[in-house]
């Protein structure tokens with residue numbers, strides 16, 4: 140990511156005038172409104188990817204509880220079995236499924252394969268992800 | 283029968299900063315969003331600056347963001363953009379340097395196109411002495427820059443070569459049987475080149491000329507990926 | 520080629536095809552040039568015209584001087600402006616008996632004006648253009664072409680910039696600077712920064728198209744320009760590969776120009792007072808569909824993509840006696856004739872003949888300064904329009 144600040148510079152097209160160079164607009168990674176399916180895919184993938192990275196860190200933090208002995212870990216396991224936590228697990232699963240499956244789609248079209256099918260592929264990804272999610276949720280809450 | 287339309291136009295002047303001005307316009311639904319803007323300039327506010335020339339999607343100069351999406355206002359009929367009594371929010375293209383009001387400096391776009399060097403309008407039909415049926419098709423990109431504005435990757439990487447130029451590069455290879463000059467190749471096969479694309483396909487969504495730049499970028503990637511693979515396994519030719 | 524050395528400066532008002540070509544010619548003949556245009560390049564008449572690089576066929580019966588000018592300039596532009604033209608060629612098609620009666624006159628005209636042409640049978644024409652009316656009786660091929668008006672202007676201006684010209688879009692002329700019966704510059708309003716200032720020069724050239732009358736008025740001179748608009752309808756999809764003209768006397772809606780992804784039907788003619796915003800008469804639009812479909816019936820079943828209109832800068836008859844008429848097709852006025860020095864107006868003509876108009880104009884300007892510098896624009900290949908943005 141090249142982070143450019145908004146700045147003024149001399150224009151060649153309009154001599155004698157300064158133009159305002161736009162700065163880096165990270166917000167546009169998260170703005171799929173009014174956009175096509177491709178952008179929804181891009182945004183969801185990015186959000187989920189970042190979410191997964193966040194999860195990875197949390198996960199490591201939690202694992203580090205192990206180094207502090209039995210009690211802390213047991214307390215955590217009790218917490219982890221609460222419905223709220225199970226719900227968070229479902230969100231995690233959504234992220235993994237969404238990102239993983241869409242990742243396969245992006246890898247395919249990014250290599251120039253099935254490019255024309257990027258919209259149906261996205262819908263397929265969404266359908267499979269939802270089915271997987273429902274199955275996963277049932278499993279979590281029934282266990 | 284005229285419609286009553288509210289235009290909310292983003293204004294910018296180097297000294298005065300930005301603001302949004304509201305104009306009430308009476309205009310027939312069969313006329314275009316650009317006609318409405320020209321009408322505002324002609325009858326209400328001579329200080330409004332905007333770009334336009336051909337009024338039929340061939341020059342590529344009038345591109346704007348209308349109600350959040352990149353369009354060529356010259357071929358966007360009022361009746362397709364809103365309803366009677368409706369509102370049109372008009373902003374300049376994104377990802378370009380803003381000069382004033384709705385005017386952006388297209389220089390960054392044409393620098394990229396010049397680098398690739400693909401002529402867009404060219405002698406494609408029969409010349410005197412040639413048979414009339416030696417006509418060949420020509421390129422459709424009108425160099426409007428809508429794709430560059432719509433791209434979420436350009437939004438954070440101002441060095442990204444962008445959809446139109448990459449599509450042109452793919453076309454150069456197609457018409458010249460596989461060859462790009464070293465300079466062009468260096469610009470294309472690069473972290474700010476074709477590998478930067480994240481397949482949001484927004485360029486192809488907004489392109490008014492059905493160029494499908496995203497599709498061409500992916501075709502270019504396939505070409506380059508397979509070429510690398512071939513080299514990796516040591517195949518010749 | 521060395522640039523002629525003298526220190527004269529010039530201001531060109533208007534960056535349509537005329538002003539752009541004049542700026543280019545002036546720089547080649549050693550002038551320090553500033554172009555002031557109130558809008559974007561080609562935002563006046565030029566940008567919105569029918570985009571037909573005339574072969575002269577349209578004029579070869581009634582107005583042979585125009586026709587000869589067109590075919591000459593058509594051939595020159597092919598050489599000097601490679602990337603703003605689609606050289607599609609054109610057909611004049613005969614649909615009715617009256618069209619067939621016109622055909623021999625047309626062929627004679629082509630001969631007389633040196634317009635390359637080739638007669639085609641109905642079958643040959645239909646094979647080339649399958650969407651033609653199946654009633655077509657015969658056709659004649661001519662070297663019509665299609666230009667992209669904005670890129671045409673940008674090519675001239677890019678080349679002018681490379682020779683030192685300063686091109687200022689969004690700079691509107693509000694008044695002429697006068698000193699003892701002499702125009703010494705312009706007072707302009709910079710619309711980007713919303714401020715006014717003066718620019719001085721040895722000569723001011725008024726190339727403001729349909730607005731030339733208003734500019735001339737600023738010097739108290741009467742150049743009667745009658746803004747005469749025409750309607751064009753750009754259709755969804757490209758339905759012909761060559762320009763399709765009706766093989767008959769010029770009339771409304773008798774040309775369909777293919778350009779990139781569209782077919783454009785045009786045009787008509789009426790008169791307006793104010794060329795800034797023109798209402799489009801409904802009946803003219805309907806006429807375009809009807810007349811266009813007589814040649815290409817498919818046009819009846821496709822939707823329009825854009826309907827637009829713009830005014831021709833036609834010179835009225837009032838000033839003809841005073842003005843120095845240099846050609847029937849366009850007029851260049853040296854206002855020294857009316858006692859105002861340093862001021863020249865060029866108007867009329869066509870985008871196809873813009874280079875020739877510039878040659879004539881700059882000849883007049885050079886003569887005013889006693890300069891004998893030949894015009895070299897015929898052989899100077901122009902830079903790409905893209906260079907306008909990168910120089």
Ligand SMILES: Cc1cc2nc3c(=O)[nH]c(=O)nc-3n(C[C@H](O)[C@H](O)[C@H](O)COP(=O)(O)OP(=O)(O)OC[C@H]3O[C@@H](n4cnc5c(N)ncnc54)[C@H](O)[C@@H]3O)c2cc1C
Pocket residue numbers: 532533534535536537538539555556557558560561562563564565566567568569570571572573690691692693726727728729730734747748749750786787829830831832865866867868869870871872
């Ligand atoms: C309907 C129609 C169809 C046509 N079709 C064709 C065709 O197919 N082929 C062809 O060759 N020709 C065609 N023509 C003719 C051709 O378009 C014109 O002859 C030509 O464009 C005139 O160019 P110009 O530069 O003189 O005028 P313009 O292009 O109008 O340029 C004048 C410029 O001056 C600017 N200006 C005005 N006032 C000021 C001011 N105060 N300060 C600064 N700048 C100012 C304007 O903004 C404008 O850009 C057509 C004309 C019409 C009307």
Ligand code: HEM
Pocket residue numbers: 181184185186187188189191192195235238239240241242243245246479480481
């Ligand atoms: C299931 C296996 C996975 C697959 C197939 C996969 C695939 C991909 C692909 C193809 C991209 C590029 C997207 C693009 O070009 O826009 C990507 C980006 C990314 N991935 Fe994954 N991924 C997987 C798992 C993960 C995991 C487990 C994490 C986190 C720990 C992760 C984090 C990220 C991040 C942060 C990005 C960058 C986001 C972006 O560029 O928009 N991925 N992934």
Ligand code: SF4
Pocket residue numbers: 422423424425426427428429430445446449485488489490491492493494495
């Ligand atoms: S590719 Fe399409 S959107 Fe991009 S500049 Fe060309 S015509 Fe415009």
